[in-house]
Amino acid sequence: MLIRKPNDIPSSEITPERVYINRREFIGKSAGIALGGAAGSALIGGGIGGARAGGPRHLSAQTPGGQRDWSTVRSERDEVLTPYEDVTSYNNFYEFGTQKEDPARNAHTLEPRPWTIEVGGLCANPGVYDLEDFIRPGTMEDRVYRMRCVEAWSMVIPWYGFALKDVIDRADPLGSARYVEFKTLHDPVQMPGQRSRVLAWPYVEGLRLDEARHPLTILATGVYGRDLPNQNGAPIRLVVPWKYGFKGIKSIVSMTFMEQEPYNTWKRSASFEYGFYANVNPEVNHPRWSQARERRLGELRRRETLLFNGYVDQVAGLYAGMDLRVYY
Amino acid sequence: MNKKRSRLLLKGVVWLLGLAPAGWLFWRGVTDRLGANPIEEILHRLGDTALIFLLVTLSITPIRRLTGWTSLASLRRPIGLFAFFYLTTHFLWYSIVDQTLDWDFIVEDVVMRPYILVGVTAWLLLIPLAITSTKGWIRRLRKNWQRLHRLVYVSTSLGVLHFYWQVKADTYWPIVATTVLVVLMLLRLRWRKGSSHVSSGGEVAPAGQGSSSD
Numbered sequence: 001m002l003i004r005k006p007n008d009i010p011s012s013e014i015t016p017e018r019v020y021i022n023r024r025e026f027i028g029k030s031a032g033i034a035l036g037g038a039a040g041s042a043l044i045g046g047g048i049g050g051a052r053a054g055g056p057r058h059l060s061a062q063t064p065g066g067q068r069d070w071s072t073v074r075s076e077r078d079e080v081l082t083p084y085e086d087v088t089s090y091n092n093f094y095e096f097g098t099q100k101e102d103p104a105r106n107a108h109t110l111e112p113r114p115w116t117i118e119v120g121g122l123c124a125n126p127g128v129y130d131l132e133d134f135i136r137p138g139t140m141e142d143r144v145y146r147m148r149c150v151e152a153w154s155m156v157i158p159w160y161g162f163a164l165k166d167v168i169d170r171a172d173p174l175g176s177a178r179y180v181e182f183k184t185l186h187d188p189v190q191m192p193g194q195r196s197r198v199l200a201w202p203y204v205e206g207l208r209l210d211e212a213r214h215p216l217t218i219l220a221t222g223v224y225g226r227d228l229p230n231q232n233g234a235p236i237r238l239v240v241p242w243k244y245g246f247k248g249i250k251s252i253v254s255m256t257f258m259e260q261e262p263y264n265t266w267k268r269s270a271s272f273e274y275g276f277y278a279n280v281n282p283e284v285n286h287p288r289w290s291q292a293r294e295r296r297l298g299e300l301r302r303r304e305t306l307l308f309n310g311y312v313d314q315v316a317g318l319y320a321g322m323d324l325r326v327y328y
Numbered sequence: 329m330n331k332k333r334s335r336l337l338l339k340g341v342v343w344l345l346g347l348a349p350a351g352w353l354f355w356r357g358v359t360d361r362l363g364a365n366p367i368e369e370i371l372h373r374l375g376d377t378a379l380i381f382l383l384v385t386l387s388i389t390p391i392r393r394l395t396g397w398t399s400l401a402s403l404r405r406p407i408g409l410f411a412f413f414y415l416t417t418h419f420l421w422y423s424i425v426d427q428t429l430d431w432d433f434i435v436e437d438v439v440m441r442p443y444i445l446v447g448v449t450a451w452l453l454l455i456p457l458a459i460t461s462t463k464g465w466i467r468r469l470r471k472n473w474q475r476l477h478r479l480v481y482v483s484t485s486l487g488v489l490h491f492y493w494q495v496k497a498d499t500y501w502p503i504v505a506t507t508v509l510v511v512l513m514l515l516r517l518r519w520r521k522g523s524s525h526v527s528s529g530g531e532v533a534p535a536g537q538g539s540s541s542d
Contacts, residue, residue: 082364085364094498098497098498100363153365198498270497288441288442288493288494289494290433290436292433295365295368300367300425301428302427302428302430
Protein backbone atom coordinates (compact mmCIF):
# COMPACT_ATOMS: atom_id res chain seq x y z
CA MET A 1 0.00 0.00 0.00
CA LEU A 2 1.53 3.27 -1.07
CA ILE A 3 -0.90 5.38 0.88
CA ARG A 4 0.45 5.90 4.33
CA LYS A 5 -1.66 6.35 7.38
CA PRO A 6 -1.19 9.69 9.12
CA ASN A 7 0.67 8.19 12.06
CA ASP A 8 3.25 6.53 9.77
CA ILE A 9 4.38 9.92 8.60
CA PRO A 10 7.07 11.49 10.75
CA SER A 11 5.98 14.84 12.07
CA SER A 12 8.97 16.45 10.37
CA GLU A 13 7.34 15.70 7.01
CA ILE A 14 4.05 17.36 7.81
CA THR A 15 3.81 20.81 6.37
CA PRO A 16 3.20 23.34 9.12
CA GLU A 17 -0.16 25.04 8.72
CA ARG A 18 1.41 28.48 8.34
CA VAL A 19 3.56 27.37 5.42
CA TYR A 20 0.64 25.54 3.87
CA ILE A 21 -1.62 28.56 4.11
CA ASN A 22 1.04 30.75 2.53
CA ARG A 23 1.35 28.29 -0.30
CA ARG A 24 -2.38 28.44 -0.88
CA GLU A 25 -2.25 32.20 -0.72
CA PHE A 26 0.38 32.14 -3.42
CA ILE A 27 -1.64 29.73 -5.53
CA GLY A 28 -4.72 31.85 -5.06
CA LYS A 29 -2.92 35.02 -6.05
CA SER A 30 -1.33 33.56 -9.13
CA ALA A 31 -4.69 32.13 -10.12
CA GLY A 32 -6.25 35.53 -9.80
CA ILE A 33 -3.60 37.01 -12.05
CA ALA A 34 -3.94 34.25 -14.59
CA LEU A 35 -7.67 34.71 -14.70
CA GLY A 36 -7.43 38.46 -14.91
CA GLY A 37 -6.35 38.01 -18.48
CA ALA A 38 -8.32 34.96 -19.39
CA ALA A 39 -11.66 35.79 -17.81
CA GLY A 40 -14.57 34.94 -20.04
CA SER A 41 -13.36 31.99 -22.01
CA ALA A 42 -12.16 30.24 -18.88
CA LEU A 43 -15.43 30.77 -17.12
CA ILE A 44 -17.83 28.44 -18.86
CA GLY A 45 -20.58 27.38 -16.54
CA GLY A 46 -20.63 30.52 -14.51
CA GLY A 47 -17.08 30.68 -13.27
CA ILE A 48 -16.47 33.87 -11.38
CA GLY A 49 -12.78 33.67 -10.64
CA GLY A 50 -12.05 36.59 -12.87
CA ALA A 51 -14.33 38.85 -10.92
CA ARG A 52 -12.39 38.17 -7.80
CA ALA A 53 -9.26 39.97 -6.73
CA GLY A 54 -7.50 36.64 -6.31
CA GLY A 55 -6.94 36.84 -2.59
CA PRO A 56 -6.50 33.90 -0.29
CA ARG A 57 -9.40 31.46 -0.12
CA HIS A 58 -8.41 29.76 3.07
CA LEU A 59 -10.74 30.49 5.93
CA SER A 60 -8.03 31.18 8.47
CA ALA A 61 -6.17 33.38 6.05
CA GLN A 62 -9.15 35.50 5.13
CA THR A 63 -9.02 39.17 5.88
CA PRO A 64 -12.26 41.15 6.09
CA GLY A 65 -11.28 43.21 3.07
CA GLY A 66 -10.48 40.21 0.94
CA GLN A 67 -13.76 38.47 1.62
CA ARG A 68 -16.11 38.21 -1.27
CA ASP A 69 -19.71 39.36 -1.00
CA TRP A 70 -21.32 36.12 -2.07
CA SER A 71 -24.84 37.52 -1.84
CA THR A 72 -24.43 39.25 -5.19
CA VAL A 73 -22.95 36.25 -6.99
CA ARG A 74 -25.18 34.51 -9.55
CA SER A 75 -24.82 31.56 -11.88
CA GLU A 76 -24.68 32.10 -15.64
CA ARG A 77 -28.45 31.48 -15.64
CA ASP A 78 -28.84 34.18 -13.02
CA GLU A 79 -29.60 31.75 -10.21
CA VAL A 80 -28.90 32.69 -6.60
CA LEU A 81 -26.50 30.58 -4.58
CA THR A 82 -27.70 27.99 -2.10
CA PRO A 83 -26.71 29.28 1.35
CA TYR A 84 -23.43 28.02 2.79
CA GLU A 85 -25.29 26.52 5.78
CA ASP A 86 -27.43 24.39 3.46
CA VAL A 87 -24.53 23.35 1.23
CA THR A 88 -22.66 22.14 4.30
CA SER A 89 -25.49 20.55 6.29
CA TYR A 90 -27.47 18.60 3.69
CA ASN A 91 -25.13 16.02 2.24
CA ASN A 92 -25.09 12.53 0.83
CA PHE A 93 -21.80 11.08 2.05
CA TYR A 94 -22.60 7.55 3.21
CA GLU A 95 -19.12 7.18 4.69
CA PHE A 96 -20.52 9.24 7.58
CA GLY A 97 -24.10 7.93 7.67
CA THR A 98 -27.03 7.67 5.32
CA GLN A 99 -29.14 10.59 6.54
CA LYS A 100 -28.60 14.03 5.05
CA GLU A 101 -27.60 15.57 8.36
CA ASP A 102 -25.24 12.73 9.32
CA PRO A 103 -22.11 13.89 7.45
CA ALA A 104 -22.13 17.35 9.07
CA ARG A 105 -22.52 15.67 12.43
CA ASN A 106 -20.04 12.83 12.01
CA ALA A 107 -17.35 13.93 9.58
CA HIS A 108 -15.17 15.53 12.27
CA THR A 109 -13.31 12.22 12.51
CA LEU A 110 -11.87 12.69 9.03
CA GLU A 111 -8.33 14.07 8.94
CA PRO A 112 -7.89 15.87 5.64
CA ARG A 113 -4.26 16.75 6.38
CA PRO A 114 -1.81 15.38 5.61
CA TRP A 115 -3.36 13.81 2.52
CA THR A 116 -1.84 11.61 -0.16
CA ILE A 117 -3.11 10.93 -3.66
CA GLU A 118 -1.84 8.11 -5.80
CA VAL A 119 -1.84 8.55 -9.56
CA GLY A 120 -1.40 5.31 -11.49
CA GLY A 121 -2.59 2.89 -14.13
CA LEU A 122 -2.07 3.49 -17.82
CA CYS A 123 -0.04 6.70 -17.71
CA ALA A 124 3.54 7.73 -18.42
CA ASN A 125 3.95 9.69 -15.25
CA PRO A 126 2.50 7.88 -12.24
CA GLY A 127 3.28 9.03 -8.75
CA VAL A 128 2.25 9.54 -5.17
CA TYR A 129 1.71 13.12 -4.16
CA ASP A 130 0.76 15.01 -1.10
CA LEU A 131 -2.21 17.21 -1.67
CA GLU A 132 -0.26 20.42 -2.17
CA ASP A 133 1.99 18.81 -4.79
CA PHE A 134 -0.93 17.10 -6.45
CA ILE A 135 -2.85 20.32 -7.07
CA ARG A 136 0.20 22.32 -8.14
CA PRO A 137 -0.49 22.17 -11.90
CA GLY A 138 -4.03 23.40 -11.31
CA THR A 139 -5.19 26.92 -12.00
CA MET A 140 -7.43 27.72 -9.05
CA GLU A 141 -10.68 29.57 -9.54
CA ASP A 142 -14.22 29.92 -8.27
CA ARG A 143 -16.87 28.13 -10.32
CA VAL A 144 -20.59 28.46 -9.76
CA TYR A 145 -22.30 25.21 -10.73
CA ARG A 146 -25.72 23.71 -10.38
CA MET A 147 -25.63 20.44 -8.45
CA ARG A 148 -28.49 18.07 -9.29
CA CYS A 149 -28.86 15.04 -7.06
CA VAL A 150 -30.31 11.83 -8.47
CA GLU A 151 -32.91 12.16 -5.69
CA ALA A 152 -34.45 15.15 -7.53
CA TRP A 153 -33.18 18.03 -5.42
CA SER A 154 -30.60 20.61 -6.44
CA MET A 155 -28.35 23.40 -5.25
CA VAL A 156 -26.25 26.17 -6.78
CA ILE A 157 -22.75 26.01 -5.34
CA PRO A 158 -19.66 28.23 -5.72
CA TRP A 159 -16.85 25.69 -5.81
CA TYR A 160 -13.20 26.57 -5.64
CA GLY A 161 -10.92 24.32 -7.63
CA PHE A 162 -9.21 23.62 -10.92
CA ALA A 163 -9.79 21.74 -14.15
CA LEU A 164 -9.22 18.00 -13.78
CA LYS A 165 -7.45 18.19 -17.13
CA ASP A 166 -4.54 20.01 -15.46
CA VAL A 167 -3.57 16.96 -13.44
CA ILE A 168 -4.45 14.52 -16.23
CA ASP A 169 -1.95 16.26 -18.49
CA ARG A 170 0.78 15.91 -15.91
CA ALA A 171 0.04 12.18 -15.54
CA ASP A 172 0.26 11.83 -19.33
CA PRO A 173 -2.13 8.91 -19.94
CA LEU A 174 -1.12 6.30 -22.52
CA GLY A 175 -3.01 5.89 -25.77
CA SER A 176 -4.66 2.77 -24.41
CA ALA A 177 -6.21 4.64 -21.50
CA ARG A 178 -9.90 5.35 -22.10
CA TYR A 179 -11.20 5.95 -18.60
CA VAL A 180 -10.09 7.38 -15.31
CA GLU A 181 -11.18 5.87 -12.01
CA PHE A 182 -11.23 7.57 -8.60
CA LYS A 183 -11.43 6.10 -5.15
CA THR A 184 -12.39 7.59 -1.81
CA LEU A 185 -10.36 6.98 1.31
CA HIS A 186 -11.17 3.62 2.88
CA ASP A 187 -10.65 3.90 6.61
CA PRO A 188 -13.51 2.92 8.93
CA VAL A 189 -11.80 4.74 11.80
CA GLN A 190 -11.93 8.08 10.02
CA MET A 191 -15.12 7.18 8.15
CA PRO A 192 -17.36 5.36 10.62
CA GLY A 193 -20.10 4.81 8.03
CA GLN A 194 -17.77 2.31 6.34
CA ARG A 195 -18.38 -0.08 9.25
CA SER A 196 -21.83 -0.62 7.78
CA ARG A 197 -22.21 -2.58 4.55
CA VAL A 198 -24.73 -0.24 3.05
CA LEU A 199 -22.39 0.22 0.04
CA ALA A 200 -19.27 -1.59 -1.15
CA TRP A 201 -16.25 0.34 0.13
CA PRO A 202 -14.24 2.17 -0.92
CA TYR A 203 -16.49 4.39 -2.99
CA VAL A 204 -15.48 4.24 -6.65
CA GLU A 205 -16.34 6.61 -9.46
CA GLY A 206 -15.04 7.19 -12.94
CA LEU A 207 -15.26 9.14 -16.14
CA ARG A 208 -14.52 8.55 -19.76
CA LEU A 209 -11.27 10.35 -20.53
CA ASP A 210 -12.93 12.91 -22.79
CA GLU A 211 -15.43 13.70 -20.04
CA ALA A 212 -12.59 13.97 -17.57
CA ARG A 213 -10.71 16.38 -19.83
CA HIS A 214 -13.75 18.54 -20.44
CA PRO A 215 -13.19 22.11 -19.21
CA LEU A 216 -16.30 21.97 -17.00
CA THR A 217 -14.96 19.01 -15.02
CA ILE A 218 -13.12 20.18 -11.94
CA LEU A 219 -11.48 18.95 -8.80
CA ALA A 220 -12.67 21.16 -5.96
CA THR A 221 -10.73 21.87 -2.81
CA GLY A 222 -13.06 24.56 -1.54
CA VAL A 223 -16.56 25.97 -1.48
CA TYR A 224 -17.65 29.55 -0.85
CA GLY A 225 -14.01 30.58 -0.92
CA ARG A 226 -13.14 28.34 2.01
CA ASP A 227 -11.52 24.94 2.26
CA LEU A 228 -14.03 22.12 1.79
CA PRO A 229 -15.63 21.13 5.07
CA ASN A 230 -15.14 17.43 5.76
CA GLN A 231 -18.79 16.66 5.01
CA ASN A 232 -18.40 18.07 1.50
CA GLY A 233 -15.49 15.79 0.65
CA ALA A 234 -12.37 17.36 2.10
CA PRO A 235 -9.71 17.81 1.09
CA ILE A 236 -10.41 17.23 -2.60
CA ARG A 237 -13.41 16.04 -4.60
CA LEU A 238 -14.66 15.72 -8.12
CA VAL A 239 -17.36 18.02 -9.54
CA VAL A 240 -19.00 17.13 -12.88
CA PRO A 241 -21.88 19.58 -13.12
CA TRP A 242 -23.85 17.91 -15.93
CA LYS A 243 -24.03 14.59 -14.09
CA TYR A 244 -25.97 13.52 -11.01
CA GLY A 245 -24.29 14.40 -7.76
CA PHE A 246 -23.19 10.85 -6.93
CA LYS A 247 -20.58 11.08 -9.71
CA GLY A 248 -18.83 13.76 -7.65
CA ILE A 249 -16.67 11.43 -5.60
CA LYS A 250 -15.38 12.91 -2.35
CA SER A 251 -12.17 12.70 -0.31
CA ILE A 252 -10.23 11.25 -3.23
CA VAL A 253 -7.10 9.18 -2.59
CA SER A 254 -6.44 7.67 -6.00
CA MET A 255 -6.75 8.37 -9.69
CA THR A 256 -6.15 5.45 -12.06
CA PHE A 257 -6.14 5.39 -15.87
CA MET A 258 -7.74 2.30 -17.33
CA GLU A 259 -8.82 0.70 -20.56
CA GLN A 260 -12.10 -0.71 -19.27
CA GLU A 261 -15.03 1.19 -17.80
CA PRO A 262 -14.69 1.67 -14.03
CA TYR A 263 -17.32 -0.14 -11.98
CA ASN A 264 -18.75 2.73 -10.00
CA THR A 265 -20.25 2.16 -6.57
CA TRP A 266 -23.89 3.04 -7.19
CA LYS A 267 -23.97 1.01 -10.37
CA ARG A 268 -22.63 -1.91 -8.40
CA SER A 269 -25.26 -1.29 -5.73
CA ALA A 270 -28.21 -1.21 -8.17
CA SER A 271 -27.21 -1.30 -11.84
CA PHE A 272 -30.84 -1.18 -12.90
CA GLU A 273 -31.20 2.24 -11.31
CA TYR A 274 -27.78 3.86 -11.52
CA GLY A 275 -25.50 3.68 -14.51
CA PHE A 276 -21.96 4.68 -15.32
CA TYR A 277 -22.87 7.86 -17.21
CA ALA A 278 -25.49 9.34 -14.84
CA ASN A 279 -26.03 12.38 -17.02
CA VAL A 280 -28.79 14.65 -15.77
CA ASN A 281 -31.70 13.97 -18.10
CA PRO A 282 -35.34 14.89 -17.52
CA GLU A 283 -36.41 12.36 -20.17
CA VAL A 284 -34.82 9.35 -18.55
CA ASN A 285 -36.57 8.61 -15.28
CA HIS A 286 -35.20 6.73 -12.36
CA PRO A 287 -37.12 3.43 -12.30
CA ARG A 288 -38.84 4.49 -9.08
CA TRP A 289 -39.25 8.25 -9.48
CA SER A 290 -39.47 10.99 -12.07
CA GLN A 291 -36.42 13.02 -13.06
CA ALA A 292 -38.50 15.59 -14.96
CA ARG A 293 -38.47 18.10 -12.12
CA GLU A 294 -36.38 18.92 -9.12
CA ARG A 295 -36.62 20.83 -5.87
CA ARG A 296 -34.09 23.62 -5.72
CA LEU A 297 -33.40 23.89 -2.01
CA GLY A 298 -35.05 26.99 -0.64
CA GLU A 299 -37.75 27.09 -3.31
CA LEU A 300 -41.34 25.97 -2.94
CA ARG A 301 -42.31 25.02 -6.44
CA ARG A 302 -40.34 22.35 -8.23
CA ARG A 303 -38.32 23.39 -11.27
CA GLU A 304 -38.10 21.69 -14.60
CA THR A 305 -34.89 19.68 -14.78
CA LEU A 306 -32.67 20.72 -17.68
CA LEU A 307 -30.98 18.33 -20.07
CA PHE A 308 -27.38 17.86 -18.93
CA ASN A 309 -28.33 20.08 -15.99
CA GLY A 310 -28.33 23.13 -18.25
CA TYR A 311 -24.85 22.53 -19.70
CA VAL A 312 -26.17 21.03 -22.91
CA ASP A 313 -24.33 23.46 -25.20
CA GLN A 314 -21.00 22.57 -23.69
CA VAL A 315 -21.32 18.80 -23.29
CA ALA A 316 -23.90 17.39 -25.71
CA GLY A 317 -21.12 16.68 -28.23
CA LEU A 318 -19.59 14.14 -25.89
CA TYR A 319 -22.60 11.88 -26.36
CA ALA A 320 -23.33 12.27 -30.05
CA GLY A 321 -24.91 9.11 -31.41
CA MET A 322 -25.35 7.50 -27.99
CA ASP A 323 -28.73 6.30 -26.80
CA LEU A 324 -29.02 8.05 -23.46
CA ARG A 325 -31.74 5.64 -22.36
CA VAL A 326 -29.34 2.76 -22.69
CA TYR A 327 -26.31 4.60 -21.31
CA TYR A 328 -28.04 6.17 -18.31
CA MET B 329 -64.45 5.02 39.43
CA ASN B 330 -60.86 4.03 39.92
CA LYS B 331 -60.94 2.07 36.72
CA LYS B 332 -62.63 4.95 35.02
CA ARG B 333 -59.97 7.33 36.24
CA SER B 334 -57.09 5.16 35.02
CA ARG B 335 -58.85 4.82 31.71
CA LEU B 336 -59.13 8.59 31.47
CA LEU B 337 -55.47 8.94 32.34
CA LEU B 338 -54.58 6.43 29.65
CA LYS B 339 -56.61 8.39 27.13
CA GLY B 340 -54.86 11.58 28.14
CA VAL B 341 -51.50 9.93 27.58
CA VAL B 342 -52.60 8.73 24.15
CA TRP B 343 -53.73 12.20 23.14
CA LEU B 344 -50.49 13.68 24.38
CA LEU B 345 -48.40 11.12 22.49
CA GLY B 346 -50.64 11.49 19.45
CA LEU B 347 -50.22 15.22 19.23
CA ALA B 348 -46.54 15.24 20.21
CA PRO B 349 -45.13 14.49 16.71
CA ALA B 350 -47.19 17.30 15.18
CA GLY B 351 -46.18 19.65 17.96
CA TRP B 352 -42.54 18.69 17.58
CA LEU B 353 -42.63 19.32 13.82
CA PHE B 354 -44.40 22.63 14.36
CA TRP B 355 -41.82 23.67 16.95
CA ARG B 356 -38.94 22.75 14.64
CA GLY B 357 -40.61 24.70 11.86
CA VAL B 358 -41.10 27.81 13.95
CA THR B 359 -37.53 27.71 15.23
CA ASP B 360 -36.06 26.93 11.80
CA ARG B 361 -34.71 23.51 12.76
CA LEU B 362 -36.01 21.50 9.85
CA GLY B 363 -32.75 21.52 7.93
CA ALA B 364 -32.01 22.53 4.36
CA ASN B 365 -35.01 20.75 2.84
CA PRO B 366 -37.91 21.37 5.23
CA ILE B 367 -40.60 20.28 2.76
CA GLU B 368 -39.08 16.84 2.41
CA GLU B 369 -38.30 16.62 6.12
CA ILE B 370 -41.92 17.28 7.10
CA LEU B 371 -43.19 14.90 4.41
CA HIS B 372 -40.98 12.08 5.66
CA ARG B 373 -41.64 12.66 9.35
CA LEU B 374 -45.43 12.69 8.78
CA GLY B 375 -45.11 9.41 6.90
CA ASP B 376 -42.93 7.84 9.60
CA THR B 377 -45.37 8.90 12.28
CA ALA B 378 -48.38 7.49 10.42
CA LEU B 379 -46.63 4.15 9.97
CA ILE B 380 -45.53 4.01 13.60
CA PHE B 381 -49.09 4.69 14.78
CA LEU B 382 -50.44 2.01 12.46
CA LEU B 383 -47.98 -0.50 13.88
CA VAL B 384 -48.83 0.58 17.43
CA THR B 385 -52.53 0.04 16.66
CA LEU B 386 -51.75 -3.47 15.50
CA SER B 387 -49.67 -4.17 18.60
CA ILE B 388 -52.40 -3.35 21.10
CA THR B 389 -54.27 -6.62 20.83
CA PRO B 390 -51.10 -8.75 21.18
CA ILE B 391 -49.94 -6.69 24.15
CA ARG B 392 -53.36 -6.92 25.72
CA ARG B 393 -53.39 -10.68 25.32
CA LEU B 394 -49.87 -11.10 26.60
CA THR B 395 -50.29 -8.86 29.63
CA GLY B 396 -53.99 -9.26 30.31
CA TRP B 397 -54.32 -5.47 30.48
CA THR B 398 -57.83 -5.31 29.06
CA SER B 399 -58.35 -1.56 29.15
CA LEU B 400 -55.74 -1.22 26.41
CA ALA B 401 -58.41 -2.17 23.89
CA SER B 402 -60.01 1.23 24.31
CA LEU B 403 -56.87 2.85 22.92
CA ARG B 404 -57.13 1.30 19.50
CA ARG B 405 -59.64 3.79 18.21
CA PRO B 406 -57.80 6.99 19.20
CA ILE B 407 -54.42 5.63 18.08
CA GLY B 408 -55.88 4.36 14.84
CA LEU B 409 -57.46 7.75 14.24
CA PHE B 410 -54.13 9.46 14.92
CA ALA B 411 -52.55 7.15 12.34
CA PHE B 412 -55.24 8.21 9.88
CA PHE B 413 -54.70 11.86 10.78
CA TYR B 414 -50.95 11.65 10.09
CA LEU B 415 -51.44 9.65 6.92
CA THR B 416 -53.95 12.20 5.65
CA THR B 417 -51.61 15.06 6.51
CA HIS B 418 -48.79 13.16 4.78
CA PHE B 419 -50.86 12.87 1.61
CA LEU B 420 -52.04 16.50 1.75
CA TRP B 421 -48.48 17.69 2.34
CA TYR B 422 -47.31 15.66 -0.64
CA SER B 423 -50.01 16.94 -3.00
CA ILE B 424 -50.35 20.55 -1.82
CA VAL B 425 -46.86 21.53 -0.66
CA ASP B 426 -44.47 19.04 -2.25
CA GLN B 427 -46.20 18.88 -5.65
CA THR B 428 -47.95 22.30 -5.36
CA LEU B 429 -51.15 20.72 -6.71
CA ASP B 430 -49.66 20.11 -10.15
CA TRP B 431 -52.21 17.45 -10.99
CA ASP B 432 -50.48 16.23 -14.13
CA PHE B 433 -47.49 15.25 -12.06
CA ILE B 434 -49.51 13.87 -9.17
CA VAL B 435 -51.53 11.65 -11.48
CA GLU B 436 -48.37 10.56 -13.28
CA ASP B 437 -46.77 9.78 -9.92
CA VAL B 438 -49.71 7.74 -8.72
CA VAL B 439 -50.03 5.82 -11.96
CA MET B 440 -46.37 5.39 -12.88
CA ARG B 441 -44.60 5.06 -9.55
CA PRO B 442 -45.61 1.86 -7.81
CA TYR B 443 -44.44 3.03 -4.41
CA ILE B 444 -46.68 6.09 -4.58
CA LEU B 445 -49.61 4.03 -5.84
CA VAL B 446 -49.10 1.68 -2.92
CA GLY B 447 -48.96 4.58 -0.47
CA VAL B 448 -52.09 6.23 -1.81
CA THR B 449 -53.93 2.90 -1.69
CA ALA B 450 -52.94 2.48 1.96
CA TRP B 451 -54.46 5.87 2.69
CA LEU B 452 -57.65 5.26 0.68
CA LEU B 453 -58.24 1.96 2.47
CA LEU B 454 -58.13 3.71 5.83
CA ILE B 455 -60.83 6.23 4.94
CA PRO B 456 -63.81 3.84 5.45
CA LEU B 457 -62.24 2.65 8.68
CA ALA B 458 -61.98 6.17 10.02
CA ILE B 459 -65.58 6.93 9.02
CA THR B 460 -66.94 3.79 10.66
CA SER B 461 -64.95 4.17 13.85
CA THR B 462 -67.90 5.60 15.78
CA LYS B 463 -70.07 3.60 18.18
CA GLY B 464 -73.06 4.02 15.92
CA TRP B 465 -71.30 2.40 12.99
CA ILE B 466 -69.95 -0.38 15.16
CA ARG B 467 -73.50 -1.22 16.18
CA ARG B 468 -74.91 -0.86 12.69
CA LEU B 469 -72.32 -3.03 10.95
CA ARG B 470 -72.12 -5.75 13.62
CA LYS B 471 -70.04 -8.69 12.33
CA ASN B 472 -69.23 -6.79 9.15
CA TRP B 473 -67.51 -4.10 11.16
CA GLN B 474 -64.84 -6.57 12.20
CA ARG B 475 -64.44 -7.77 8.64
CA LEU B 476 -64.17 -4.24 7.33
CA HIS B 477 -61.62 -3.24 9.92
CA ARG B 478 -59.34 -6.09 8.97
CA LEU B 479 -58.37 -3.75 6.14
CA VAL B 480 -56.00 -2.16 8.60
CA TYR B 481 -53.70 -5.15 8.06
CA VAL B 482 -53.66 -4.53 4.33
CA SER B 483 -53.18 -0.81 4.78
CA THR B 484 -50.27 -1.22 7.19
CA SER B 485 -48.59 -3.79 4.96
CA LEU B 486 -48.86 -1.42 2.02
CA GLY B 487 -47.46 1.35 4.22
CA VAL B 488 -44.42 -0.75 5.07
CA LEU B 489 -43.95 -1.60 1.39
CA HIS B 490 -44.24 2.09 0.47
CA PHE B 491 -41.55 2.88 3.03
CA TYR B 492 -39.27 0.08 1.83
CA TRP B 493 -39.66 0.94 -1.83
CA GLN B 494 -38.25 4.44 -1.73
CA VAL B 495 -35.04 3.76 0.12
CA LYS B 496 -31.86 4.08 -1.95
CA ALA B 497 -29.54 1.70 -0.15
CA ASP B 498 -30.00 1.91 3.60
CA THR B 499 -32.82 -0.52 4.38
CA TYR B 500 -32.31 -0.55 8.14
CA TRP B 501 -35.55 1.14 9.21
CA PRO B 502 -37.74 -0.51 6.56
CA ILE B 503 -36.42 -3.86 7.78
CA VAL B 504 -37.27 -2.91 11.36
CA ALA B 505 -40.80 -1.96 10.29
CA THR B 506 -41.21 -5.17 8.30
CA THR B 507 -40.02 -7.26 11.23
CA VAL B 508 -42.45 -5.61 13.61
CA LEU B 509 -45.30 -6.15 11.17
CA VAL B 510 -44.41 -9.79 10.57
CA VAL B 511 -44.15 -10.54 14.29
CA LEU B 512 -47.53 -8.92 14.98
CA MET B 513 -49.18 -10.85 12.16
CA LEU B 514 -47.60 -14.16 13.18
CA LEU B 515 -48.87 -13.72 16.74
CA ARG B 516 -52.37 -13.21 15.38
CA LEU B 517 -52.09 -16.23 13.14
CA ARG B 518 -51.01 -18.39 16.06
CA TRP B 519 -53.79 -17.19 18.31
CA ARG B 520 -56.32 -17.57 15.56
CA LYS B 521 -55.31 -21.20 15.01
CA GLY B 522 -55.28 -21.86 18.74
CA SER B 523 -58.66 -20.27 19.30
CA SER B 524 -60.48 -21.58 16.25
CA HIS B 525 -62.03 -24.47 18.15
CA VAL B 526 -62.17 -22.74 21.53
CA SER B 527 -63.96 -19.84 19.86
CA SER B 528 -62.84 -17.24 22.34
CA GLY B 529 -63.37 -14.53 19.74
CA GLY B 530 -62.63 -10.94 20.66
CA GLU B 531 -59.52 -10.84 18.50
CA VAL B 532 -60.98 -8.22 16.24
CA ALA B 533 -63.33 -6.84 18.86
CA PRO B 534 -64.51 -3.36 18.02
CA ALA B 535 -62.48 -0.51 19.39
CA GLY B 536 -63.88 2.14 21.66
CA GLN B 537 -64.37 2.28 25.35
CA GLY B 538 -67.83 0.83 25.31
CA SER B 539 -67.03 -2.20 23.18
CA SER B 540 -67.42 -4.75 25.95
CA SER B 541 -70.80 -3.45 27.05
CA ASP B 542 -72.23 -2.86 23.60
